[in-house]
Amino acid sequence: MRSKLMAILSADIVSFSSLMERNVAGTLARVKTNVAKIVRPKVKKHGGRVFKSMGDAVLAEFPSALAAVKCALDIQSATAASEETQPDQDRLRYRIGINLADVIPDGDDILGDGVNIAARIQSLAAEGCIAVSSSVAEQVSGKIGATLEDLGVFKVKNIARPVHVFGISGGHSHTAEAARPAPAANTERFVSICVLPFVNMSADAEQDYFSSGITEDIITDLSKISSLSVVSRNTAFSFKAKGLQVSQVARQLNVTHVLEGSVRKQNQRVRITAQLIDGKTDGHVWAERWDRELDDIFALQEEIASAVAAALRLKLLREERLAIAQRDTQNVEAYETYLMARQYYVASNMTDARKSEVVIRLCKRAIELDPTFARAWATLAIAQRLAAYAGRNADYEGKAAAERALALNDKLTEAHAAKIGVMISAHAYDAAREALVGALTLDPNSYELNKEAARLAFQENRYQDAIKHFEKAALQDSDYSSLGMLMTCYDAIGDKKGERLAAERTLARVEPIVAREPDNGSALSFGLGALAILGQADRAKEWARRALLLDPDNLNMRYNIACAFIANLKEFETGLDILEPVMKGFSKARLDYAKSDPDLAAVREHP
Structure with missing residues (x-):
């Protein structure tokens, strides 16, 4: 079966069991009406398709992340409006999760980890709110009239890789407050870091290629540590020469730490300075300076990654140490x-x-x-x-x-x-x-x-x-x-x-x-x-x-x-x-x- 890139929306009624205990027939009727008159029409309006409906839960596919998020905002807004006359404890509220991934169409159904991740993300959303994967957040940022809040990186059940989750809040009453959930069962928060582009301190501005390359390789090395979430190279380099304070970068990306530094290359010697900063307090966690022969550059990169891990009190697995030590060339020239x-x-x-x-x-x-x-x-x-x-x-x-x-x-x-x-x-x-x-x-x-x-x-x-x-x-x-x-x-x-x-x-x-x-x-x-x-x-x-x-x-x-x-x-x-x-x-x-x-x-x- 051929896979296909889709945005998957997973919606689930909050506290459905409690609602059913208080009024079985009434709750079922209201949920059925909500799905028929709000959820399905909104999905269709935004070019999507409901491929599974299971009482209190709905799964839908969309051709784009933007369409899925706009639909989710519409569903939350319309549901909130339709429930205004109900007592607060009896109101229908959705948690919605959205993921963008390659999935496998199987007749009218859709299979794959991309669907499972959407469901796991949905469980991390606050009541009446929307949670999305980082791939969705990248696609919709600045296009939806709502704000994105970085909720952090989570280890979720039955998914090997950590999932970076964002909450969406906008002008509707159901999303006006921060959409930050408490960690759900089977989740584990990771330390996160952004490595800012190291500044070229060489006398020759043309040496910028070298400092950029060193930064990229440090990002790659740190990405091999499973217990550390590392901001991607593209996002990190978007802050180059922007003049932002480190604390501003940490708040904007919601990372726990920021690594910054400089590179000075002269003839066959290189000096690298690095400092690790706590994103919450803006305090220095660790700083170091290395003066080495250029021939030692590969060992130095390994040393920097290990030093950052130690400063963050992260335990490196044996295979992670080996991966960081591995280089695809030992020839400095x-x-x-x-x-x-x-x-x-x-x-x-x-x-x-x-x-x-x-x-x-x-x-x-x-x-x-x-x-x-x-x-x-x-x-x-x-x-x-x-x-x-x-x-x-x-x-x-x-x-x-x-x-x-x-x-x-x-x-x-x-x-x-x-x-x-x-x-x-x-x-x-x-x-x-x-x-x-x-x-x-x-x-x-x-x-x-x-x-x-x-x-x-x-x-x-x-x-x-x-x-x-x-x-x-x-x-x-x-x-x-x-x-x-x-x-x-x-x-x-x-x-x-x-x-x-x-x-x-x-x-x-x-x-x-x-x-x-x-x-x-x-x-x-x-x-x-x-x-x-x-x-x-x-x-x-x-x-x-x-x-x-x-x-x-x-x-x-x-x-x-x-x-x-x-x-x-x-x-x-x-x-x-x-x-x-x-x-x-x-x-x-x-x-x-x-x-x-x-x-x-x-x-x-x-x-």
């Missing part, structure tokens, strides 16, 4: 070269094939230094596929490098993303979809996997799914291309408010880049699309003129500019003129993408 490639890959958005070539050169050098370096192979594969996709070099597609990366480390998300990217380019959509289901269980927040999941969904015209994954990818603080794609996705589903918001976010992200790099054609092309949506046509055209003068051979840039002229400015002939050289230079995979792009719908039959 290979590691440093890879970090350069990684930073360039993330910062450049890889929308220009020439930039892909830079990443390819760096990864090949890292592999020369250490042929068993899996992450270098994976990033090489991604860069090769992107270069071939844009028509820059048809001699390679990344398949061999991806398979080599997987052979070296089959748990590496970047390697899976590289292989899936090759599948998508080869139109092996079913295989790519199946591979994504398994790969995303390794890390649902993986930047690379979410980019590929979004690309697949976009090419299959599954725009709601594409939005979910582009939103996750856009948490990467330097990724403006995912935000740019969100403009198209929201437009495709007729969500003008979402499209405008995506345009505002895109412009906010590209304007500082354009200010630093006036010749960045890629950033200009996404920015001018945002300007066109926001009604700034003259400025959009000026950005287009500048981009085409500075970078006329950038095919991806020209494609994006053409889309803006066609879809947003409605200047079809101009758009087609800009598009003409693109269609001659693009790869077959890129042309296939263009065939399904809704931005070009208006000119698809153009002579």
Whole structure:
């Protein structure tokens, strides 16, 4: 049976047994009426389907997390209004839990852990309130007119991995108070931490790639500790250079601790400072400084993770110690070269094939230094596929490098993303979809996997799914291309408010880049699309003129500019003129993408 990404809503009547004891017939009749006149119509209104109803409980599926949450808010509001005339102790109130996960349709039923987790989350909701998983919270934040409260991380019955739960409260009477429950039976709260990006204190600002890489590896190491909940890399890096106090970060993320630090690299020596701060008291729990030879960097990373665990009074299991000690390279020069490639890959958005070539050169050098370096192979594969996709070099597609990366480390998300990217380019959509289901269980927040999941969904015209994954990818603080794609996705589903918001976010992200790099054609092309949506046509055209003068051979840039002229400015002939050289230079995979792009719908039959 093929799995499918769905939002699952689990609703249950509070204190149903007590209500039944007081009035069996009356309670059953009121519950039946509530389900028939409120729950089912609200589910249908928001595009969902009730797939199981069991007296006091209802399970429903939705195509998106946003639809499920809006439905839950409607159900709670309508139920509260319908029960106003009842004595307080006799009122029907729901606890509602929502989870977003890959589940397995089985006839009219739906199976899988995703359903079970929704039910467990529901049990953690306060009376008359809504609790959601972190995957749902990420999708609906800022879109529902209600506030999200981080309730913490819980170990729930029969589910191996801890579940990060958020409460939703809004203007309705049933959610106005804090939706924080007491821990339910079979739950256990974990210590949580956010590792803020370590500050680059080197004399050379170009060394920022090194401090970022060190931070990412510390996050990865700490994530291997089962009793510690670690904020994802994308969320942590969203606070970079924001100037927020550590206490503000702790409150915003509701974490118990924050780790901050700095890195100074000079010649063959490195100095790292780190301090652990209590999120509640803002007090220093622990601080340390290390001065080492660069050759000791891997042992130092292991030492930092172990020191943080000790300061948090966490006991490391033997397998966790071994996992933290494991490195995919022991070659310092290979590691440093890879970090350069990684930073360039993330910062450049890889929308220009020439930039892909830079990443390819760096990864090949890292592999020369250490042929068993899996992450270098994976990033090489991604860069090769992107270069071939844009028509820059048809001699390679990344398949061999991806398979080599997987052979070296089959748990590496970047390697899976590289292989899936090759599948998508080869139109092996079913295989790519199946591979994504398994790969995303390794890390649902993986930047690379979410980019590929979004690309697949976009090419299959599954725009709601594409939005979910582009939103996750856009948490990467330097990724403006995912935000740019969100403009198209929201437009495709007729969500003008979402499209405008995506345009505002895109412009906010590209304007500082354009200010630093006036010749960045890629950033200009996404920015001018945002300007066109926001009604700034003259400025959009000026950005287009500048981009085409500075970078006329950038095919991806020209494609994006053409889309803006066609879809947003409605200047079809101009758009087609800009598009003409693109269609001659693009790869077959890129042309296939263009065939399904809704931005070009208006000119698809153009002579």
